[in-house]
Amino acid sequence: MTTKSKALREWVEEMAKLCKPDLVYWCDGSEVERQTLVDQALKTGELELLNQSKLPGCVYHRSNANDVARVEQCTFICTDKKEDAGPTNNWMAPADAYKKVGAIFDGSMRGRTMYVVPFIMGPAKSPFSKVGVEITDSIYVVLNMRTMTRMGKIALDQLGESDNFTKGLHGKADLNPERRFICHFPQDNAIWSVGSGYGGNALLGKKCLSLRIASYLGRQEDWMAEHMLILGIENPQGKTSYVAAAFPSACGKTNLAMLIPPKELKGYKVWTVGDDIAWLRKGTDGRLWAVNPEAGFFGVLPGTSHKTNPNAMLTMQKNTIYTNVVKTTDGNVWWEGHSDPAPHKATDWLGREWTPSSKEKGAHANSRFTAPASQCPSISPNWESPEGVPISAIIFGGRRARVAPLVYESFSWQHGVYMGATMASETTAAAIGQTGVVRRDPMAMLPFIGYNAGDYFAHWLHMGKITPKPPRIFNVNWFRTNANGEFMWPGYGDNMRVLLWILGRCDGKVEAQESPIGHIPFEKDLDLTGLNLKHETLKELLSIDRASWREELSGQKEFLDKIGPRLPSELHQEWQNLTHRLFS
Ligand code: OXD
């Protein structure tokens, strides 16, 4: 394969000089190439073959035990000035980072092949899309990138002679957590990631490019890169409206993106556009349009079943990479929360013998599937539309036991930005051992904002000003509990009922009641047909507990103060307005 881009050729040569691989291989994205790479990885044990009659085209990968999640403590934004990275990011000066990480890359690919992986984030030829090139020494990474992006020749064709591409260098080196760095150089449009093979750290198209670097580029170019799913809701008359939604991890984003409406809501259908990332820009009609820059799903497995997410289960029946799950003796896969009963005898994610009576869980809590989006039964016919899909509503959400009602709508774009900026989620017992710890996660972007968070909020305000018909902004909470700590809302497919209220608001068809925190539904306006929900429960789900909100106010203030001098004054103003409304 050859590239017409001189800048790309020179950069690859330079990186090869640094990493000193035995061989440099340019990926074309073909099927023959995929097969060759899989065969090689099977030989070295980097991959294992699964049962091809049950799971055609599927392979299995075990991570190094110390390398199973994103590592925020090793993730850096490297800008000339520390203030440009802001208070929510780790910072290193670019020269220091290149020196420190360069020393680890130096000679790290001796005895290995260096794969050059050109890729497009966004549909080919879309005005939204961006070309990146990832250099890596991991076949697992190449194969994941092949599913998660438009990879190979198609990307070189799109790049042509241009030098406008994100330069991503990735190497496993010795997988030593002490020598693990995920560095972003927004001013150079570059990423250096070393010492990890885990998806979020190593698939540079995903969080590194499509969120951290893209958020920086979006600010310069008047668009937004957000940690949001995108879905379409088709009504019985055949009209489809789209929403984008941001939730912190462990709040069911992939499930919502692939929702199947309850049977009582006849004639409605949900179409999946994306489950993790949205790029949004103003369309010629003055609305905000969104694309999903990814081409696949990299989803969490534990808890995924035919009950919780049938579409995800069907998506991953073929051509899927399974990472860190239980592998059965007949080459099948299983994880905690799977629809099938646990296998009698299997190996766990660490390769140890595992039975249902084993003390430890068989699948890692962050075990994953990588599957092509095109295989999802609910994939939207417009998911690769170059102009994207028009967004009617932006939805923020988190896991809040008491504070947030089931759904409420902001008074304005500015108030909606405040709602997003002060978003939070409470930790679950399973994750941390202590329940109810509130973690602020603005727009679910805390680990992904590629620059100063104060400037990021200002950019949100700016986008509202330049977009004549911006989406309405909502907040949802599927996780409200009653006095006994039990969830009050059934969640999953029934979340559709809340989405329909949201669309009713967007279409101007539904009235709402004003409360101190925003517009909340009149009980009669939520379609609860077929749902056995007591009237008192619904009332409580929609209620606002002023005492908890007053406490919440101080948590919000504390967080805003941490953002420092670049926090837009509008957000201080919104805090004051909210305080005033809650105390009046
Ligand atoms: C995440 C993910 O960590 O999508 O948010 O993997």
Ligand code: MN
């Ligand atoms: Mn995510």
